[in-house]
Amino acid sequence: MGGRRFKFLLRFGIVINLLFGFVSNRVPKTPTIQLNRILEESALLSVHITSNNTVSIVKWIFHPRQGEANDLGRFSNGTWERWNKSDSLGQRLEMVDGTTLKISNLVVKDSGNYTAYVTFSTGVTESHTFSLTVYEPVREPQVTHKLISNAPDGCNVSLRCQASGKGDFRVSWKRGNPLRALGESPNWHQLCDSGEDLHLFWHRNASDANITCLVSNPADQKNISINLLSLCPAEEPVREPQVTHKLISNMPDGCNVTLRCQASGKGDFRVSWKRGNPLRALGESPDWHQLSDSGEDLHLFWHRNTSDANITCLVSNPADQKNISINLLSLCPAEGAAQFPAQDPPNQLHGILGGSVLFRLNVPPWKRVDEVEWKFTPTGGQPLLVAEFAEGKLRKPHPSNSFGPRVEMVDETTLKMKDLTMADSGVMDVRVRFASSVIVESFFNLIVHEPVPSPQINHQIVSSTANRCNVTLHCRTSGKSDLHFSWGNRNPLRTSEALEWYRLTNDDKDLHLSWRPNTSDSIFTCLVSNPVDQKNISFDVFNICQDEAQDGCSCFSWVRTAMVVGLGLQVATIISLNVLERKVGDQC
Known part of the structure; x- marks a missing residue:
């Protein structure tokens, strides 16, 4: 009996030990904590300890979105031990305290699950998981607009919110200040499927003139607002128009005239023409009038026997209208008056x-x-x-x-x-x-x-004597064809008044001279000009003609000198021979 009881108790103890051992080996899990952070920010993974027991070891493991798990390190006895400092997290990990891990300078690859295995002094271990997602910052959005129509009570306008950048982001629209939803009524607004385009009809009596576009991801948000008052301006009053005219021809039965209605000011306005009093349409017949595409110009033939001499230009927008009339009798005088308008030359x-x-x-x-x-x-x-x-x-x-x-x-x-x-x-x-x-x-x-460039004078001597020098002076410059050339010698030298001692050719660029030193001044000036500028250069022909004359005289002097020397040698030879003959005769 005692042996059976002992065996039973032994087996029961083994089962209890196995059961408690299995339970103690299971690691209790806490709910996963979701964290969203922006690129280059920091993330704090703080483990919330509910047990009163002392923490002995905190071990951290990183499970990236792609790739294998990474054993980051453990914290025990007040010391943080990193297993592999050359991994993607490098020096960016630190333990703030015994249960908080800090990741600095976040990058997109840091996204994943971080699990902390906390072991207490009792030997019990529990796990805490943090799901971290790193997003790029949302860039500043831009809103473009297109005014579809503008009416006195409001306007139809399309807004587009343009969001750039990587990653997933959401576009939404709000109204007013503070911001609130647009509302579910489709009567005044309609969104496209992507949410980027908003088509709306804005009433001027509505209190909300501000529309805001919000671009967001789970970690960041940017917005931009636009005021519909600036997009849908109220129609300005139409300014007084002016009518100008041009008389094409005047004949006994009527006249051809062109009228132009000039409308100035901001906003959209419409130009139209009426006739008579009261005003009525011009009519569809093209026989006597024709309108330009813009409607501003009216070309017409007015018959003198018609009862309508008044033509009226109307300028209007949805909120205002102005008009001006002109009487064709004053533009088309009867025969005997001036037939065509005089125009001043430009x-x-x-x-x-x-x-x-x-x-x-x-x-x-x-x-x-x-x-x-x-x-x-x-x-x-x-x-x-x-x-x-x-x-x-x-x-x-x-x-x-x-x-x-x-x-x-x-x-x-x-x-x-x-x-x-x-x-x-x-x-x-x-x-x-x-x-x-x-x-x-x-x-x-x-x-x-262009400014007139500085001219140059080149010369060419045709012939030169002591009494006359035939020379050609060439005036040249690098300018274009709108230049005028002229010459002077105390007085202007003109082609029409050319004398026998000078002649101008090549559009007055070349001056041909037959110059006598004792009859005229030796300095000649070339003047180059256009309607706004002029340059001149002077040339003294005395120097080149004097040198040429001296060269001729010097050659003649050398010839005479040679002849005299030769004659002298002959005389000396004859005298010497006579002296020798006398000496020889005396000796004999």
Whole structure:
């Protein structure tokens, strides 16, 4: 009996020991903690210990998103031991305290699961897992817009939120301040599938004018707001239009005339034409009128026997309208009056490269100017609106073009253009509107010239004697074809007045002289000029003609000297022979 009881107790003890041993070997797990961090930030993995027992060892293992697990190290007895400091985490790991691991300068490859195995002094071990995801920072978004339509009660507009960068991010829209959801009503807004495009109709009486785009990932968020008031401006009042005219021809039965309705101001406006009083449509018949594509220009043939002499231009937007009428009787005078309008010839202006020029209007001082428009057409180019002057201020519609920083107003009727280039040659069209609504148009034809280069004079002696020197002087320069050459010798030498002692050829570049030292001045000057600059150079023909004459005289002197010396030698020889004959005769 006792033996059976002993065996039973022994077997029961073994089972209990095996059971407790199995339970003690299992490592209790805590719920995984999710951490989201931004690139180059730091992450703290802090283990929350619930047991009152003393921690003996904390061992850390890293499971990356891809690849094998990495045994990072362990912390025990107050010391942090790293197993492999050459791994991807390198020197970026440190233990802040016994249960907190810090990862510095995070990179995307640091994403993964970090498990801490905590062993207590009782021998019990439990695990704590941290799922870390490292995201790139969200970049600043940009919102572009497109105004579909603008009406008095509101506007249709499309907004696009452009988010750049790597990784997954989410685009959403909010309204107001503080931010709140757009709402579920599809009556005023519609989102595309990606959420980037927002199409909406904004009512002007709505309190929320701010729309905000938010771009986010689990670790970061950026936003940008746009004010719909700036995208949907209320329609400005229409300014008073002006009508200019050009009489093409005038005949007994009527006249051909072109009318232009000029509408200025901001915003969209529509130009239309009416006739008569009360106003009515021009009609669809093309026999007597034709409109340009923009509607601003009206070309018509007006019959004198028609009852409608009034033509009215209407300029309107959805909120306002202005009009101006013109009477065709005043434009088409009956026979005996002037048949064609007189036009002033363009004012010719010349400028020098790098210099400046003034476009000065001839306006009587008693006439008050309301507006001046300056439009420039370069040679072979397209017209460009350079500047507008109104209410005492100069406005440059295109400040970034080549004219922007180079034009300024000297006074109400004078425009100055500086730092001239060769491309500035062309026609400046100036339209002046006076307080009386009369419009006057003037033209300036500008030609920009290069500075005249310094000339040179080369000479060629044809013949030279003591009494006359025939020489040709060539005046040359490196300039272009717009240069004018002329010569002077005390007085100008002209081709039409050429005398027998000089002649000009080769477009007055070459001067042929038959110069006598005792009859005229020896200094001749070549003048090279264009309308804005001139250079000159002088040449003294006395020096070259005197040298040539002296060379001729010196040759003649040598010949005479040789003849005299030869004659002297002959005389000396004859005398010597006579002396020798006498001596020989005396000896005999």
